Amino acid sequence: MGEMGCKSGKKTIFAKTYLKRMDTLLKETINESVNRRYPEMDTESRQLLAQIAIRKDMEKGEILLKEGQVSQHFVIVGKGMVRQFYYKNGKDVTEHFSYEGDIVICIESVLKQEPTRLMVEALEAGTIYLIPADKLLKLSRASWEVNMFYRKMLEYSLIVSQVKADSWRFEAARERYLHLLKNQPEVIQRAPLAHIASYLLMTPETLSRVRAGAL
Numbered sequence: 001m002g003e004m005g006c007k008s009g010k011k012t013i014f015a016k017t018y019l020k021r022m023d024t025l026l027k028e029t030i031n032e033s034v035n036r037r038y039p040e041m042d043t044e045s046r047q048l049l050a051q052i053a054i055r056k057d058m059e060k061g062e063i064l065l066k067e068g069q070v071s072q073h074f075v076i077v078g079k080g081m082v083r084q085f086y087y088k089n090g091k092d093v094t095e096h097f098s099y100e101g102d103i104v105i106c107i108e109s110v111l112k113q114e115p116t117r118l119m120v121e122a123l124e125a126g127t128i129y130l131i132p133a134d135k136l137l138k139l140s141r142a143s144w145e146v147n148m149f150y151r152k153m154l155e156y157s158l159i160v161s162q163v164k165a166d167s168w169r170f171e172a173a174r175e176r177y178l179h180l181l182k183n184q185p186e187v188i189q190r191a192p193l194a195h196i197a198s199y200l201l202m203t204p205e206t207l208s209r210v211r212a213g214a215l
Contacts (some may be wrong), residue, residue: 005120028049029078029129032101037152038145039117045145052136057189058122065106065120070113074153075104080126082154084118085198094199096160097123099189104128105157123191133201176200177210 007198035043039093044053065071067086075082077098082102084095095118099178109116110133129147142148167176178198181188187196197207 019082021202025078025127026053026055026129029101030075033076033103034149036147036155037103041145041149045149048139048143048146049131049136049149052139053131056128056130058126058128060125062122063119064122064128065118067117067119068115069109071106071109072134073132074110074136075120076129076131077102077104077130078127080122080124080128082120082122082128082201083191083195084116084120085195086119090197092198094195096164097184097191097195097199099186099190103153103157105153106167107154107157117167123195126192132188134194173202174210176202177207 017085027050030053034049042196056064064075075098077100079100081099082104083097084106087094087156096104097166106116106118106120108114109118136146136150140150152153152164157215167179171179173213180200184201191199193207194204197204198206202210210215
């Protein structure tokens with residue numbers, strides 16, 4: 001009985017410690033994400049967001065959203081890295097990289113509730129938090145603070161997409177690489193080179209020459 005009681009006590013302590021760590025990660029993730037977009041957001045509204053967040057642990061290589069599915073969530077990355085990508089003429093093209101504190105949005109699919117052509121893949125094992133779109137919209141109607149965060153989140157997403165599109169249009173290969181290195185060094189350090197190359201609209205060979213300073 002004593003040994004069983006000891007084992008049971010250890011399990012209870014482990015469970016409490018695990019939950020504490022999980023809650024800490026959620027709190028840190030919400031704060032990191034909010035502070036990038038709407039730092040004035042009050043504590044109560046941050047807690048409202050945390051209450052509707054659904055934790056999902058992901059494995060490296062896991063497809064989190066498949067082509068043809070309808071996106072139902074805004075995704076906040078707690079730990080790890082993911083990418084959005086699509087296929088064009090049979091080739092895998094990376095659209096975005098996201099890591100700790102970033103929000104992943106298949107914006108057309110989640111807002112129009114239509115099947116997506118974008119897919120989401122976990123590049124690393126880690127944890128994401130799913131924010132159900134319907135619950136977030138409901139909160140945004142009830143809370144001015146959440147409404148402002150929702151607006152800032154969409155604005156941020158649109159600006160990032162525009163900056164990327166302008167980079168593709170107007171910058172040479174080396175400029176695109178240096179822009180990524182300056183603004184998202186985590187991508188250079190953590191993402192596979194093949195995915196970085198497709199994101200920059202280069203072949204892996206061109207990226208290697210750029211990295212070596214040949215261009």
